[in-house]
Amino acid sequence: MSPILLIEQVLNGLQFGMMLFLMSAGLTLVFGVMGLINLAHGSLFMIGAFAAAAVAAATGSFLLALVASLAAAAAAGALVEVLVIRRLYARDHLDQVLATFALILIFSEGTRWVFGSFPLFLNIPPYLSGPVTLPGGIEYPLYRLTLIAVGGLVALGLYLLITRTRLGIRIRAGESDREMIAALGVDIQRLYTLVFALGAALAGLAGALVGAIQSVQVGMGEPVLILAFVVIVIGGIGSVKGALVGALLVGVTDTLGRALLPGFFGLFMEPSAAMSMGSSLASMLIYILMAVVLIAKPSGLYGATV
Amino acid sequence: MTLKSLLLAASVAAMPVAALAEGAVKVGMITTLSGGGAGLGIDVRDGFMLAVKQSGNDAIEVVIEDDQRKPDIAVQLADKMIQSEKVDVLTGIIWSNLAMAVVPGATAQGKFYLSPNAGPSALAGKGCHKNYFNVAWQNDNLHEAAGAYANSAGYKNSFILAPNYPAGKDALTGYKRQYGGGLAGEVFTQLGQTDYASEIAQIRASGADSVFFFLPGGMGISFLKQYADSGVDLPVVGPAFSFDQGILQAVGAAALGVKNTSQWNKDIDNPANAAFVASFQAEYGRLPSLYASQGFDTANLLLSAMAKADVKDTDAFRAALEAADFASVRGNFAFGSNHHPVQNIYVREVIQEGDVFTNKIIGTALENHADVYAADCKM
């Protein structure tokens, strides 16, 4: 494999990782602050994509579509937080898993009911489409570079939010001691709703951004959800930094695994068997990565020790 | 929906099933109506029910159930259809893996199965059955046609990709069976994969002159959008599944100009087809898809056999089905020795008509094409 192709594949891995980060950041925040496992996070991703597709179809503006995705996912997130999720904080993980599993069913079929059974159209805006030439002669899609940039900006924004703002202080306090923060007079319910909506908005944004280069359809959230869980578990649940590192690790591992493994097996196997074997192993690779990380560090790379 | 609940209500009541009129046929349709793949099942159902409605034949009763795209649910529903509903004919399954789960058991119990979509090779070759009829295609057919088209278009170095599962492997095998050129690369993607940047990078680096892909459903949409944006502008061919009416709107301009192979298109010039396209649009308010056409043909095949024989007379009914004496919307249609279609497969190009993306036929890839597994079939 030529160096240029390798660099391109690493970029692909980074971009995939950044998307996973947008998805995982909310999930890990919600877990860190409220101690909640939210299987329905993937549904918020889907809602973002559908909202963006609907608004883009109506207005033709991609920016408005992004705004719509943020707003719709945040609204949906706040709504379920108030109606359902709020009652789950004090429950054990088991109840949380079942309740949010039920939410997946409701969101998925509800979306199908509203938007029909066929995939929706959402495309890259003209000013972001097509490839650009990078130093070294690498042709790379501008949109994917934009995604990497957006992911980086969100990571930076979250970092500043958590370290430099009053909200961030409350979030950190909420992570370490719920009673203390209540004693400080912070309206804990509002804080939780806010954090949940923030996580939902990020998932919705990811859905809209990814929807432009993928298929906007019912059920699009679940595969991403599983990947996001892999990411936050590798990074250490509750750690935004861990989510970033985990997301990039998973993105790069997955992309390079798919690109390199079949060729690697081809070195000592006949081609079609190598292809099949390599692809099989590539599809299991991130789960193997996760198992290895957890066996070595049972609470993830940046997780608090249990 | 009302039909379904009525029938369900009738069947739940514990009375013996009322004897149907002489020559009546009860059909069990197991198809995917919920979840991600529901669009295909809905089209098959709508096509089928349109034909039933147009026939005005009230001796046909259809029980419809949703398999949720889960093999075990499909098997359970088949048991229900056979044991409780006492249907004569089963149909409706969209996916090969579900067909593999249901068809052998159903035909072994003496039921007819008419496949409106899936055609796994096992059921066309060694595992064929005299009561199993495929009204769509054998799985390899459209890929073979794509290979034939690649030859005629002068492609010498194809990059081919499909998901890493049996139908994906069959697709690449089918393409290579007809295609005479070399391969720049061969890649198996993950089933359900949504990001193809890595594969597209490999295509760019491979020096290929063309790309063949089989990525059904959402996978194809994702691939095409990302491919169009990547700046790689090699010609793309594929089977009709990723360019069908149902999903073409979601792909948008990214699909324009792509050649795809299909045994049907809405512009095939025959009266049956013209009437079908017009009436489907009138009934459901959307353009019919490939799957709708297959559902429509399946129902008409069944109706043609009902006109000739009583379903209780299994041999006569089978002979009537074999004759395939109905006006197919794809023109000429006949069954081969293994009860799979012998038909023309066309090359279509994606075009834009006003706001709507659709296909138009630009040539014929294979004429009166049958599948290669017929030789293994001993009925």
Added chain:
Amino acid sequence: MTRETVVNAALTLGLLIVPMWALMADEPFIITLATRVAILALAGVGLNIALGLGGLVSLGHAAFFGLGGYAMGILASHAQSYTPLITWPVGIEGTTSMPLIWLVAVLAAGLGALVIGALSLRTSGVYFIMITLAFGQMLYYFAISWPAYGGEDGLSIYLRNGFPGLNTLVPIQFLALCYGLLAIALILSARLAASPFGLALNAARQSAARVQAVGLSPYRLRLVAFVISGMITGLAGALFADLNRFVSPTMFSWQTSGEIMVFVILGGVGRLFGPVAGAAVFIILEHVLGGISDYWHIYLGALLLLIVLFARGGLIGLLAGKAAHHG
């Protein structure tokens, strides 16, 4: 006699009466449904040992369900095609005998649970949920892409396997067999809960430090529980495959893990008959709601949500009140 005993007896009675009625009314499909309930309940009984007694929230039990299923599929397919399973170092033939298949299924699932459990139990809490999920996904993707036994298409077994003295193709006889196994599993699971092992496992769930302080290793207790749990779920997998005469990678999918968990939680975690009640209600809902609307998942979801939010302790808890403390 506690209220829970009454509820359990009523459930048992219902499970017996419905198929008898179906037999007389000539509704063989109802019998098939009852068989399905029994098998899924068996899978739930397996999970309940890890979940209810051990507090191990495994989102990867589909792995054992699938291993059991594939044990059946592989053995039976070799037997039916008259090809040996392996020829080296010793020739092993396939089989269509249920007792033998069950043995292999239980051993395969147990071995799987031993490996997965030994690695996963190093973690706890959410990490445990996720690592079991990861192992399930590994097997799922492996099953999809491994061509020898059908990959994603799965593997059809055209005839149900045999059991000495029974004609398993007759629905009621196969049902009787499944009921028998479910009954044995329920009795075993009840005795396990009351046994010294059950006592220690249950204590380890509540306070691992206490169990350590009396010289017992929570890790080993949990691992043994996980293996027993996996074995029972594996047996259910083999039966499920025989019911459908078909195995496929969906048996390994995380939705399957989720569904088995739903049966247990719906019925009542840690309740002996919880999985039975859960599986029965789930199957009935699937059929009643499925008839009402194409969008029946919405109603199912809403119902599940109401049960989690307002009926803690699941259906058994709703009917029988809080768990009794035997002492």
Added chain:
Amino acid sequence: MGDPILSVQGVSKSFGALAANRDISLDLRAGEIHALIGPNGAGKSTLIQQIAGGLRPDSGRIRFLGQDVTHLGPARRAKLGLARSFQVSALAMEDTVLQNALLGALGARGGAYRFFGAALKDAGLRQAAEEALSRVGLLDKAALQTATLSHGERRQLEVAIALTLRPKAFVMDEPMAGLGTAGSQQLTAFLDGLRAEAPILLVEHDMDAVFALADRISVLVYGQIIATGPCDDIRANPDVRRAYLGEEA
């Protein structure tokens, strides 16, 4: 006076920059009650954790019955005969009092891997459990759910479980906490008789109990042992008086 039953030799433990224990040595001899006292935050809990096996020391050794147990986990140490009670009750709260005591008897038997036969119907286990409960005066509460016990009763149950193990040494982390005067006196009398069975390393804030019971006292301040000796010596020790000034006035 033979070898000590339990000896801690030069143990240090720090968490990051915080040195919780520095070069601590102490021993527990047959037949004695050795009290460990010190202000809150002195590092008593850290030391107990290391003795019981929940934490590994950074340096130093821990020997029990002549065997180096520094690298053994808590379960292995318990098996060797080291019984502990917890500062914050660690009990199976959903289970009955009797079931908690049975657990101890089960541990004493050396294995829980019996899958049939009800634990409650095992005469041997039950006898051991009930005997221990009756010794701490909890037998009449055997059938109650543990969560319904008062704070003091839970401490008694902790002690009962330790008794079922028939240990070679006890490590008790504040068994008197929350007991009230009458309860403390009762337990004090009980522990007094217990030392003949096995020596006790007693961490306690109740100074009346400590001076009534202890054969020797070690004082832990800021992670270091500043004095060890008989009660009178400790009472007279100026360092100890300074460390406790204001707290034990």
